Amino acid sequence: MSVAQIIAIIGSIPLFSLRTFLPAFLTAFFLSYPEYFPGMGEVSPLPEDAFISQDWVLFLLGGLSLLEIIGDKSTEVRNLIKEAETYMKPLSFLLINLSFIDEASANILEKVQWAAFNPLWILLTVGTLAVYWLAGLRRDFISFLEDIDEDDNLFIGKITSWLEDSLVVFGFFLLIWTGILMVIIYAAVIAFLVFLGKRYDKKLEKQKVECPQCRQSNLPFAVKCVNCKHEMTHVHKIGILGQRKKALVQHVKKHRLNLLSHRRCPTCGNKLQSSKPHQQCKECGTAIFDSPPLKDFIKSQNRKFYKITIFSFFLGFVPVLGFVVSAVIANIHLFSPYRKYIPRGSSFFTKLFIKFLTFLFFLLGIALGFLAAPAYIALRYYLWKRKFIAQTTSVITS
Structure with missing residues (x-):
């Protein structure tokens, strides 16, 4: 197994964690027609009888990539396939990266065994697990953005989607030209996202207000304690993105209506998981649209x-x-x-x-x-x- 092949497999991990079919299509097209890529004219294409170089496979992957790009711009479609993507992406990564192994490499690998394990499968297994972990990280990050702008009023979801499409295309070209640099850049981006997530959790925890009666931590815009239902003395206003505002609430009823408009419990301020209009808050048991009424x-x-x-x-x-x-x-x-x-x-x-x-x-x-x-x-x-x-x-x- 060459160093270039190892870099190619490792470098494609972040691409498949962002999209399922687009990196697969780019990879298949590159392996079939490398002469169309600048500076890759000397690369030998796959044999015509190779499965991934078949025209119908390229058209299928191209069509699925187009549907993926269009569908990801819709909040409904994105939520529908969010969980399935976590499993589809590792599978797509595994199937496509098998095409990076040429016949000569395969013959060598058949003779070289590490503790009875093929090193290729060790690398692909680790890569598949890495794609699964990164896809889960990406799903959680997208869910975090949807909590901020659930209906995509500020186009955060669409901007993020277009940015991911661009990163996949840019990352693929960076991979075939300077694979090591691409791996370093994506590792830095992943580390930055993990840092942002942990920082947000710490900030949210610091913003919580302690109940004067039972010492339970509550969200800063909670009207009553989530535990003992004691009325909170300092209630902060909630912003349009669900963030805490420095200003304190002057009119409790207006604030409770504002919480309902964010689909939050009018008592404890926690996010309501269901979109049903009549439900009970899972955190404090408050009946939604009971007080204030519908x-x-x-x-x-x-x-x-x-x-x-x-x-x-x-x-x-x-x-x-x-x-x-x-x-x-x-x-x-x-x-x-x-x-x-x-x-x-x-x-x-x-x-x-x-x-x-x-x-x-x-x-x-x-x-x-x-x-x-x-x-x-x-x-x-x-x-x-x-x-x-x-x-x-x-x-x-x-």
Whole structure:
């Protein structure tokens, strides 16, 4: 086994931890047609009868890569395959990297055994386990980003997805040109992500407030202690990204409604795991939409709707930018609080219809933003509010 082959196998580990099919397609295409890659004209391609160089295999991997790139931009699709990817990526890594071994290397490896184990399989086993671990790390990091921007209102998910696509393509070319450098860079990136995760956990722990009665640690925006239900004396406001604000809460009822709009328990402030509108908090047992009741939540959203719609009218006089800013603000404060309580998958066609409306209103907003922005917000708000009320009604009747 050559040093180049070892570097190629190790260097492809982070690529497969990001995507399942894109690095597989790039690898198969490179092994079949190395002359299309700058500086690789002297590399001998795989034999035409090799499985991975078959045209139908390349077309299949190419099609799956395209679907993977498109699907990862959708929050619903990404959540649907999130768990399966953790297992698919190591399998894809194992199957593709077997193609790096040429016939001469295979003959040598048949004669060289380390304690009755083929060194190739030792390396591939370690690599497969590494892909599995990194894919899990990536899944947890994506989940962390989704907790910050669950509905992708600030496009954090889409930006991250495009960045991952770019890293796979860039990393692949870096791998075939300077494999050692690529391994060093990705090792540094992984170490940085692990550091960020640990730092965030420590910061979150430091922000917790101790209950004056039972000494239980609580989230900084908890209204009552998660353990003894004692009212907290210092309650911090919650930001649009779910972060703690320095300002303290002045109106508890308004704060509880704000927690509900983030799909958090209005008592202990913990994140609600289910998207069902009627549920109990698993941390403190509070019945959601019991206090404050459902009607107060809808009234609160209606008040926001009137204010934001009027604001969007004046903001719409700024060409293009006014419409975009109005849409983002409405997405965060009006639509997202309703969407958080609608199970994923049940609103697929609604979202398709809204994307179509967004495109039409954006074209109109280029010149007539002061009309397009309020009309767009009013229509979207009506659609999501109706969907939310239908969901709560169906739960009650069932």
